[in-house]
Amino acid sequence: MTKKITSLVKVACIGAAIWMASVTGLSAEETAAAAPAPEPTVEQRVAGLEAYMNNVDPVGSKVTGIAGPGHNAWLMTSSALVLFMTLPGLALFYGGLVRSKNILSVMAQCMGITGLVAILWYTVGYSLVFGANFASPFIGGTEFFFFKGVDSIPNTSYCYWISQNVFAMFQLMFAIITPALIIGAIAERMKFSAIMLFVTLWMFVVYFPLAHMIWGSTGYMNGVWNADAAIPAIDFAGGTVVHMSSGWSALVLCILLGKRLGFGHTPMAPHSMVLCMVGTGMLYVGWYGFNAGSALAADGVASNAFTTTTLAAAVASFVWAGLEWVLRGKPSILGFCSGIVAGLVVITPAAGFVNPTGSVIIGVLAGAVPFFACTKIKHIFGYDDALDTFGVHAIGGTLGALLTGFLTDASVNANLVSEGYAAKNGLKALVESGHVWTAQLKAMGITIVLSVVATIVITFIVKALVGLRPTPEVEEQGLDIVEHGERGYESHS
Template identity: 35%
Template structure:
């Protein structure tokens, strides 16, 4: 993040321009969560699409409220006007009451009053990151989760896992000597959330897939996407919104934002080709689902690295991650965990590849430029910390909820369709009287 939110020396024109970009970028990123709903919704059975999409829309409603109440305070203590009250545990998590309701950001006078607009825009932008991270997890438990229990899980997980991890990774601004320990102390480069968003969500998805167990009839080829155009629409919305996700993470209109933008175009384009090539060699056909999945894998991998790679190395990353993720999605059949919509194979694996890639090819910091493995070691350690923390807490939260509230629907409800059993609705009305 380039600007310091409460820097009174920043001129008003720059503040307003940067705030405008943050507001636009936030709208783009928020659109990504309905994009996830469409992307996932098209890939499940017709009898589960409402359940699948509702988990994304439920994430928007719940996480947005929690973010305003206390999430921003926990994730961004360095953006709190009252620094004496900012931290709960220094370098780890902020005081949830420091910016409760975002009221201190509205205060006129005192520290930060000059950049009040920028601070509020930044808070809104980062809210959309929290929302989509939770929504991504839902793909791992498609076709078999109770909505009410999912909402409880989402609230607890985002509080205990995402908000602290966001503090570790995102609470760092240029010239700031404070902030989260993964970026500030370990020196990890994670520009827009390879660890905080994708590895975080992927690890949690794996944990929940294990807790909820396999779907009825779990086997390769057990089900096909019920609506491929819906999935392609979702992938398109994701790619469109991702320009705000990556370029907006600079929080300024400058050359770094432009570099992030072009890498967000080039890397997923190359990843799409990489996935399709592997798919054609492995299965004999290049599919539209493969193209959509390859694009998302490329977007995941370039997220932490979009500020530090040249477009050429960004495309190389795309080719690699597209090919590797196309192969890695089959791991669930070999290892026996039911990750319904390949959250692990795309987000967890893709996040790890993008994070480690920086340690080798990152401009000015990677092995190629420096001859040192230091950055690669830092990237690996940061990714490992987030992976273990997210998996452990997600497993614990999911295990407790499964044994108290019940997280998985009954087998007969799963076979009949989660939409009717959980929501009392059908996604496609076939009754002639309703057509």
């Protein structure tokens, strides 16, 4: 049996190598066939430099087909910041909230997802989201399989000044953190193998199509950048793609998986609020890459997103802990941390579309609505969303997507009323009449239906193939020792 699998893997590797060799051969021929362009005039060359300052197309100048240093530097920085959100930000945030016997399992899951998603992204994922040769509103194309042609030259369908390889890395970090968010709901009680299989299937069925629909140049719901978008919805940095998809899927998965052993009887208090706070701080800082980086340039939209991100998170943190103080008598560290994350989640779809006042309104609601979701709704329905992925990310993401529809301000982002795209697909009209929320509701509905239905199907497939839960003995002992052969803490050093 093992031999058979090994030989199968070998055959697959050889096949992939041959395919990649043929791909490389093709691209060399294409390059040789390109004709030299005529020498641009001085005016055209100056216009190219102005285009760099204004983050627009430098067509006809001498700076086409190269990355703009400032914009590219910010996106490389942002990509690193978004990776930092997962490793170690989210790993510590979630790791501190589980019991000490399971901290390494959470960290292993975050790192396993990082590697797994990077491989999927390189082979097919990036192409399925940001390719275009299917000309489909629902899925990308095949032209970038195995990163074919994904080099330092910008892909002008998405940005004029960012190297496509940097753009692909930036988007990869989003693809990594999204499934990593799900593990918060199912922490302490799902087999590592089941999580890896679940994430693989989930990326294909939920993330790749959804990310294409929202951000792909031919995307179904890409109101800002697709003139033919059927639903002119807006999602700046991933309220639907990242937070709603992971949050709603997490709810379904945690219900199908069942509660942790002893849930409701034995104490399951966080084992380290210190690690949790450290992770939260990293998430806050990393989120600048997530939100301000989503401008895909170091421009005014990025500056505004930077500002709104800061305000929303700070306000939400203060409101969440303040509510605890009023209702329970003590402002807790977990309250501050939860508020920061909730504020960041809710501002995510709005960051580049609302003004500072809008972000403060978002901050207040982000501190209050997820607070009641985590402290009340969860107890009423009794599901074991261990670390509140649903309460924070699904409720927060849904709230954010909706509020974005009410609080957009075209003066902070001209793309909302652009003649090239927004005027054609109807977004401009919605912005001017204050009805963006109608498009948002449609996008939210599609996101929820896709996430919920797909997760139900995938969960049953995973259950049939490898099983979902470890044995009760393993769960009791903790996943660290049994699944990973290590312990987070030694009782005697």
